Amino acid sequence: MxxxxxxxxxxxxxxxxxxxxxxxxxxxxxxxxxxxxxxxxxxxxxxxxxxxxxxxxxxxxxDKSNGNAKLLCDICESESRDSSLLLIVEKELDMDAIEKTGSYNGLYFILGGLVPPLTEKPSEIIRIRELTARIHDSLKAETLSEIIFALPVTDYGDTTTEYIEKTIKQIVGIDKVTLSHLARGLSSGLELEYVDRATFTSALERRS
Ligand SMILES: [Zn+2]
Structure with a gap:
């Protein structure tokens, strides 16, 4: 060849x-x-x-710092980010798009996928163990107060949100943290990957 x-x-x-x-x-x-x-x-x-x-x-x-291994990305490492907010996204591109809008200053968690409806073992599809561990750690440090779901408005997105909410309620206890969702009003298919600043800012402000 x-x-x-x-x-x-x-x-x-x-x-x-x-x-x-x-x-x-x-x-x-x-x-x-x-x-x-x-x-x-x-x-x-x-x-x-x-x-x-x-x-x-x-x-x-x-990571350009060859040798002494860096374990956290710039956002997680930054002290100017608001650690009381944790926004859950499906993939890196969603996180990049939100960062580009400049209207969110909290932290992130990337699920690495979405759960299809009627899946028997959702824990093998998304990083649920890692997410619950992260929530546990953040609560122990008394920093986390709100988890914001920023998942697609599709069957997959809804199934994923339900599964995570159920798991968080079982493991963490809902009284310790507020669960909220980006507002869906503006467009039924709020595609985070292509979201613009105005749309995202409005969806974030009107989260419930
Ligand atoms: Zn990070």
């Missing part, structure tokens, strides 16, 4: 990338200046060693 075919196959493993798009990427790279390609190669090289997962929110991040 030649280099362009090999590269095109590698691109096809990216989420949502089919054979045509993969080829388009390869042709793009063939046309690009060598300076760009060197930057790309260097960035990929760094990622090889430094791609880490935050042990608190489970976000993947690049």
């Amino acid at each position: 030649n280099a362009t075919d090999r590269l095109s196959e590698l691109f096809m493993r990216f989420p949502g990338i089919g054979p045509k798009q993969a080829k388009r990427f390869v042709y793009f790279l063939l046309r690009e200046h060598s300076h760009y390609k060197e930057q790309l190669i260097k960035a990929l090289e760094e990622l090889k060693f430094t791609g880490k997962q935050c042990e608190r929110c489970f976000r993947f991040f690049g």
Whole structure:
């Protein structure tokens, strides 16, 4: 297999990338200046060693501090974030989109998936053990006061929310923490990944 075919196959493993798009990427790279390609190669090289997962929110991040292993991402590490708020999202892209709006200053937890309706073992699909451990720790430190659900308005999103609420109530006890949900009024399919500042701010302010 030649280099362009090999590269095109590698691109096809990216989420949502089919054979045509993969080829388009390869042709793009063939046309690009060598300076760009060197930057790309260097960035990929760094990622090889430094791609880490935050042990608190489970976000993947690049860690340039080679050697002394950093365990928390910038957000979890920051002291200026409001640790009384914990916002639950499905995936990293949702968290990135919310961060871009600049209207939320609390902390996050990434579930890593959604629970399909009628699933027998939801605990194998989302990070529920990690979430309950996180809530326990935050309550012990007396910092957490509210958990905000920011999951998709779909059957999967609703099933996931119900399952987590049930688990939290059993394990944590509901009197210790408020559970709230982003307002759904603005659009039935509030797609966090593409949310704009105004929509998110309003959904956050009107959470209930
Ligand atoms: Zn983190």
